[in-house]
Amino acid sequence: MGLAKTCEPQQIEPRISRLWEDGRYFTPDVDHQRKPFVIIMPPPNVTGELHMGHALTATLEDIMIRWHRMKGDAALWLPGVDHAGIATQVVVERQLANEGLTRHDLGRERFAERMWDWVAKSRGAIMHQHQRLGISCDWTRERFTLDEGPCKAVHTTFVNLYNKGLIYRGNRIISWCPRCHTALSDLEVEHKDLGGHLYYIKYPMARGKGSVIVATTRPETMLGDTAVAVNPEDAKYKKLIGRKVKLPIANRTIPIIGDSAVELEFGTGALKITPAHDPVDFAMAERHDLPLINVLNDDGTMNNNAGSYQGYDRFDCREAVISQLRKEDLLEKIEPYSHSVGHCNRCNTIIEPWASEQWFVKTDTLARPAIEAVEDDRIKIIPEQFTKVYLHWMKNIRDWCISRQLWWGHPIPVWYCHDCSELTVSMDTPSSCNGCGSSQIHQDPDVLDTWFSSALWPHSTLGWPDNTEDLGYFYPTSVMETGYDILFFWVARMIMMGIENTGDIPFHTVYLHGLIRDETGDKMSKIKGNVINPIEVIEQYGADAIRFATTMGTSPGNDVRLSYQRLEAGRNFANKLWNAARFVIQSAENHPNDTTLNPDSLPTEDKWILGRMERTIVRVNELLEDYQFGEAERQIHDFIWGEFCDWYIELAKLRLRSGTTPSPMPVLLHVLDTSLRLLHPFMPFVTEELWQNLPSKDGRASSIAIAPFPIASNEYIDPRVESEMNVVIEIIRGLRNARAEHKVEVSKWIEAYIRADDESAIKPHATAIEALGKVRPLSIQQKSESSISTDNAKIIVLADADVVIPMAGMVDVNAERQRIKEEMAACETQCTRLEERLSKEDFLSKAPAHVIEKEREKLVSIKSRLEKLKQRSSELG
């Protein structure tokens, strides 16, 4: 049974997946004889389906892992999924909403059951979708952030950091999402410039006349004001410090304080202070010992501190306050004002700064070694420009709010006592208070930020805090490959926590890829409807095509615009390879005895393709070492399509048909086999399927996935062979060019003469030139035996040989004269330029010898060409 005429991924992929699964090729053993190469996969959220970003991540990581596995390393790629706190809770809450329920209707326990039902479904779906991409990770080691092991790691870390004073609880300003009902870290707040207003409000002096005018963008927060601040250097207000103003609407009296944080130039120079709802004000309140008045509920409505506005939504309250102020003639003016407003990065709701009791990680101590690790190059970031970004963030890091008011996540291992103020922080559930021994204790109801467990991922997945064999062998890991958008969220925190927990860096290299965008450069989003679903694409174009489309020709850190054209290009390349292989395999069936490659008697084209392949292998290995996957892939693509298929196979066909010896069969098979192995990390399915169909299987690995990656021997790299073949290729191109230019019918055979300086270099290729240039007969002449009639001849001048094709009635001698004239002019210009360069003292003394030599050779060849052009020109008269 032969191969299908077209590459059909839908037929191939399931079969190959099974082959890999049955072979257990992707589960490495701890083997101290071998070098480990380890990637811990960024765990996708258990929110549901994979998107294109995951496909890109998976592809890049698979390229690295497959390459190292083929090189003989113990390649471990550990997959997993993330419980993804808010994101997943939102998904399940939305399902409940469809049933007319909220999580409160169910209660914590039943809600947790729903969550785990969802996880079971989603976790399997993610694994299945990943497998369809053909990725070679070790599913036996798959982890979930809420598995027992990672949970133990989380608790251990929390307890350790608490005991070291690096985790603390405090009443501080945090960003609050009124829709998610939870605190967020600074990173989870997205700042967007919004067109708003700046409201100028009069605060009348408590005693005497006059007022102080303050400017604010959020007038509703004035209900929580506890002071007005001015700059002590401000001549205008200096004398007011210490006096009091009457807070309108609330009818409280609040002091005027002096603080240098107030900008003289901004607004009116007087600042209303709302410590419970603004970070700057909060800091100022701490300095001046001002009271905090919280006026907001957790859902963004006003609380009982807002007096008559209690129950108002914050934005309705703003309107109401403004109209009341207007009534009282306390609104000086309203100016349009564009400013940056924080939004929840999950639900896009405008966040509120809100003073509340939360847990924090003290980051400065943790950041120091994380900075050093990157500065002294123990951790290398690719592309390099992100090193600066990382260091800048790390050096300005602020404490990390880790408590979330959600029901889904790692519970905080802290218990409060009803009878005393002592906290019990413990790995295991305690039965009594550490301080007074009371059994009246209850656990903190909050959970940890999802990124807290993610920060431990590289070591928690390998078994930490237990001293497992995997941890000892596979940690530190090799490469952390992820998107640049989570450099701070994840990478930075993994470095801090990895060093803190294990004393060692979590990975040696950080490879950051760009974002997948649509063909117009927009981010893909469900709302915009421009999402390309990877599974649909796999079904339509095949997994190899999607892998090709997302990585071919891309470079680290740069965004990828994905289009259907790119996907088609991937599919087309797979099909091209498929058919080339099909040709080779079928030919091998017809020539079963031509199997041994004899290096001593190879024709030029054999040596040429082997040499070109070796060059490709050298280059590809260099590029892979250097994390230039897109460029490596392009090199392989260009070699397979542009050299192997376009030239070598075409030349080989002629020899196969005529039965010439030596047969090209061994070279065809060798180049195909090597090409498949070179390409395998990039396009695993089609290469495996074809490799399984290669005729000789003696002593070979059972899967291309564990076959050796090609290494160049440099045996066949020979510039003389390359230049000889280049002449042949140029002659053939010239002939085809001439035919096309003169619209000679494809079926028509024409005569041609080649005038060559070195007849012996061309003679062996005469048959090839005849066949591929479709000329017959072809005569090769010494340069001296000139004088070919030009009246009815079309003349083509080639680099190192002249080709003369007599074609009665088809010649335009004038056009040819013109062409030659133009080419001569171009040659002369270049000649002059080269002569100038070669006469410059500086060039000769400073440029490296091989560059000078090259320029000299170039000059010689151009001069000889010029000679030929002159001769031709004179023949034409």
Next chain:
RNA sequence: GGGCGAUUAGCUCAGUGGUUAGAGCGUCUGUCUUACACACAGAAGGCCACAGGUUCAAGUCCUGUAUCGCCCACCA
């Protein structure tokens, strides 16, 4: 307000100091030539954003400018 990136063919992008700057897609001309029309053959198409500088040599390094994009930042 700081920082980073981009600017190369009609479009999307490679190009990591050294020939005449490349690829895919698109366009135009031919061709179903026994591996492949998801293909083959050929062609057209570039002041490498702009201005200076360094260098024997610059798309590539430096400085500045412009446009676009991104990240960070507590001026209400």
